[in-house]
Amino acid sequence: MKSLLSNPVVRIVGAVAAIVLALFLPQLLGGGNKIYTTFALIAIFAIMSYGMDIILSDLGEVSLGQTVFWAAGAYTTALLVIKLQWDPLLSLVAAIAVSMAIAIVLGLITIRTREFVFSLVTYASAIIAMAIVTNVELFGGSDGLVGMPVLEIGPYNAGSAQNFYPVALISVVLVIYAVARFRRSRLGLTARMTHMNPELTTTMGFDVRKTRAIVFMISAPASALAGWLYAFQRSYVGPDLLDQFFLLLMLTAVILPGKRILFGPLIATAILVIQQQHFSFGGDVDKIVLGGVLAVVLLTSKDGLAGWFRGIASARRKRRDEPAPAAPASVN
Amino acid sequence: MNQFLSQLINGVALGAGYALLAVGWSVLLSAARLVNFSHGQLYMIGAFVTWWSMSSLGLPYYAAVPIAVIAVGLIGFLMQGLMSKLIISQNLVSLMLVTLAFGYIITGGASLIFSGNPRQIASPAMGERIYILNTYITMQEVVIIIAALVLYGVTWLVLEKTTAGRKVRGVAEDPFLARLYGINPGKVYAGVFVFSAASAALAGALIGPRHPILTSMGFEEVIITFLVVVLGGIGSIIGGLVAGFGLGLFVALFGAYVSPAYAMPAAFAVLLVLLVVRPQGLKVKS
Amino acid sequence: MNYVVQAEHMHVRYGHSVAVKDISISVKEGELLAIAGANGAGKSTLVNAIAGWSRATPRVSGTVTFKGDDVSKLRAEMRARRGIALVPESRGAFAEMTVHENLSMVDAKNDEGKNFEIEDIFGLFPRLKERRSQQAGTLSGGERQMLAIGRALRAAPSLLILDEPSVGLAPRLVVEVLQHVKELTQDGLAVLLVEQNVRAALEVADRLSLIEQGEITATGTADEMREDDRTISAYLGGLRAP
């Protein structure tokens, strides 16, 4: 079983099959706008969360300013597409560039800070960004920007929920791949090392600060890509993108499943979005439900949902390991 | 000049509130290296229990305040009991999210119990006003200022000058090692958490009468608290006091001479610059 | 002479692996028992179990009787207050507190042990006095070890457990520290000394036990053990080949 999974051919075939299945899953579930929208939102919010995932799981810091990148992606897109009629794909390039530029500045600002100070400084950036977008006419003030056209990529019109979903799906697949490869790269491992033991990492020849700044920078494009998608999906870009709503969504998506689980953010966003879209009980009860689930998971398991599953799996294994009755000798 | 002095007075009144709000967190973070992102919700519950004790039990304000403090202290005790494993392992990220989750539960529960309507805590001290220059200060705020100063003073003395305080700091640093010193880390954590929750409730009960209270309060309060504590320097109680009053004065003066609307973003901008220059905050100790 | 501590049938497991297998040891009043063994033999695991302490989550069984009472069920802090003082292998002092604060926060005094004032500790380790207001985390390795021992003595223990106290100490100081400890036994203190520096340990120990792979393989008086082949080959040969 294990050796089968480590065979690269099997893995590639498996991945392709999973993607194809994901592509047709909404249809299998009955299609309809709402199903497609749910799937698209899962993909978008998962992409948004992967930016946070890198910072939180690999760099070990809690960035409370990750919404800035996501909002930067959405606002850049909306401004370019609405006001200058840019091509959507070009606006994506711009969205990523802008978010990375902001990330570089923030990265330099936060370069000496860690832990709470880092969290607070990044949160400060979100507050300031909020003040800017709600007060500058260009960004539409507290009303935000309306009038997004539908997403068209070359000849492909992604206007309907059904056509939009494949775009979101491809994006999330690419992002997950990128995150997986990041974790295998020198940068990815160094990020973890700087988190665990900065002095030792330095004496091993790595520049801790530079590593942190670079990782911070490369976390931005994922969130910006999500912002780009959301701008088209929702057709409305407003200051609420910088709200605690999305921040908490990201945090929950990363921590609920357990840190550094490749598919964790995807699974967690799926749970959260499905609950919001299909099993909502209104704000107050939703709060109790979400809070309750989070609390129960995190209080009973060190590594979130993954901890639960590991617990169950090891209990199984133990049962399996128990001496089996001797098998009757077989005759050849 | 009068205008400036008036705004200073406004700033002191505001700042005392910020400081009082933050003292519990300051102890929690500085002394026990714990976080509690439901601090603002505990503040809210403190205010609502005060209101409820007055409107439903018919108690006078000054009797309702201790009830709120005790009730929320108990909630704090319960919370820390549930979180004891996370606390001992100093799993800060999970603690952050779990406490956020508690905040959710508290907000949702309080909205169901107390409804979303605004309430007003009728403190007699709100009506007593001292007029100074172009502004006034209520007796309530005098109480808040005194409470803040006393609470910080006592906390500082206990943490810095007593064996009990050293134990708290020891547990914060290494709960396992603390056992070898004969200290029960569980008890210390419980004590710190209860203090922190109770002081949040005290803040709610004292600051609450200044404006209508809502069950949706809390998130802003957490952020202000966070700001005050980090600005004051983690590990420094007095830093929290200075940062609280400093923030109040900043908000007042910025509001007076620039615009009240941008006071908080501006405070965050200042904080950003300050923390970049001095990542350790205002803390002076080495 | 009475037994201060009797640990019987101590058995300690980490997950599936057994680190200490059914070991029984006891120390009398005024006695110094040294424990030696290779790295990973289970020495620390054993003495930690006697103190009821660990950073990990081992599963411990066996009974620990301390001054006649069964303390097996007590948590580490309660045992500490009764008079079991453990100086662990590493991180034995609060790094963010000063030397003086570390010494002054101990109040787990029991009535029977000898009372050490802070000045007495400074008398024992003058180096600490010089660095009294320095944060423990910035002390040199040896200074930190002195602080950890000093702190343990401040609790006026009846049983002092030292887990490799010589680590990081200058040779001259090793001898001094062990001599001091030896002197303390004359007032009735029982000492359990884990030490790889067997030569130094034998200078002061009344008895020595050898642990191999979680089991006691030899026990004897210091004199017997000095002659014991196993001790000689493994520990007293030093680096110079026999």
Place this chain on the structure above:
Amino acid sequence: MTSVTPSTPEQVMGDERKSKSGAVALSVEGVSVKYGAFTALTDLTFHVDDGEILGIIGPNGAGKSSSFAAITNSVKRSGSVTLYGEEVDRASTQRLSRLGLRRTFQQNSFFAELTVLENAMASFQLAEGSSLLKSTLTPWVEARQRESRRASAKALLIEFGIPERYHAMQPDDLPHGLQRVLSIVVSYGSGSRVLLVDEPGAGVGGEDMKDLAELLVRLKRQGMALVLIEHHMDLVMEICDRILVLDRGATIAHGAPAMVQRDPAVLEAYLGKTT
């Protein structure tokens, strides 16, 4: 057990002269360290050559560990450091490491959340890890490199005396002695030429101590320059070519082991009467 030819006196005293076995690897000139008003190290001067072990001994708090911190530029210091003839006073710690100057810490130091094997793999990361771009575009190359890194790491661990059964454990679960060795492995990694080792023998005993001594001698044989801080006199006397003695930050003796051992100042300050 390998026996070591004692260094000749002139080799010891001729500070600027090269040893027979190799080039001057590391040379330290007048290095001092102050912590606030407290002077921890005064005017330290020494050199160490390829294929040589210099021992640094001295009482607790003499400034030994501080000297390592100073040489690797991780505390503020004055004085000058030269690495293979190149002045490196302004090079950062990580730059020095890339140039081959590495140190270990007195406290065990590794990556607690990685397994032992992963820790060892991390030490090859600098030289052999794949860049982000390569990892993304040519994952198969990365996978191959990772496998080879895993093999080298395994070999290195075994060479240093950490048997395979420990490789999947977390470092904190190792016995103390092996944690020391692992600390050395992680710092040593690949590409180190000058290694500063801080009390590798602390808490290591019996057979393990012999292994450790052999290991250090083997590194030296391979042409590495080593500086060794150690309180374990048997080890120091056995394997060091020269010994430098610090007391309260000052160098009180510097020479061949046999000489240093007899020096009355050293006996008084450090060794005591027993040795």
Place this chain on the structure above:
Amino acid sequence: GDDGEAAPADPLRIGVIVPLSGAAGPNGGHVLAGIEAQVSLINDAGGIDGRMIEVVSRDDQSTPATGVSAATDLVEEGVDVVMGGWNSPVTLAIQPVLVRADVLNITSIPQNASILGGADPTAIRMNAGNAIGGYTAATYIAEELGAQRVAMMLQNDAYGIDAGAFVRQNLPDSVEVVSEELFEYTDTDFRVAISNVVASNPDALYTANAAESSGQPALMQQLGASNIDFPYFAGTGTVSHTVIDAAGEGSVETMSADLYFGDVEPWASYPKNVTFMERFEEQVGSMPDKFAALGGQSVDVWAQAVANAGSAERQAVADAIYGQTFEDTILGSVSFTGHGQQMFPMFAFSVSDGEITVLDEIAIPEEVWEQ
């Protein structure tokens, strides 16, 4: 009540998106209750052309993202119209969803200018926009109060800034704005701003503070405590029953203008209002406030338009509302501009120690409504 028809026609469905939790929860609840009261009245009277009306409501939690989910959800449920809204961003965010799904949207409460003439070509707005509020306030302050020096305190967002701009625009040139203080929607301590206002020595104060449950009552308390010696006019629509109750005694004497006080003339004698009030009291146990009335009014107007158009189809209903007059509604006789803005009479009133006194109607010219 109706007698057993053979095959009852499919019901019509009204989707309602309002906040039902958080600070705005009680307000959203009132709007929903108003809608439900009016729907039950219509159903009791046999529905619209024999078709019953069903209400499907969703909590938008005052969050655009949740509002959008709610809208998608209601579209899936097949609603014929979506009503409600409390804050403008949520309304702006759900507009594209409803436009794409071809569902009519009647904005009951939000007052934002960009709701009309934006993403939604058939947008309908029931509440008075900022232009009306600005005109009313400016007229009252300049003419009735005769102020020459006006101070302003404005909420720092689209609503507050717009409101302030409209007041300025409508003040005679001779009147000077001596200070303008901005504050955040969530602010509850206004003493800094009040000190500034007092220092500017005005002879009237105008405020735009839409934070009904906390900010506005706190502002009234603090103005009261500051013993201001100039009259105070609060932005149109910002002084509701909730505000008055929360502000309590000791608050400043407040003037404002609004469109509905159910138990006061002239509303008390509008027949539709009388039945609406009765039903509302029966169902909720309290008097409907303006927001409840606007909710009921949304249903009332829509039902009449559907009946007139003979269809619940989006464009047909919009056509039956745009530029039309409805003689008999909860708010009396109202008409709609060609852009979908409802026009109704506005009355000045004052509040002193919790007592409301309705003053004169403030006539608003047609071109102001068109703005």
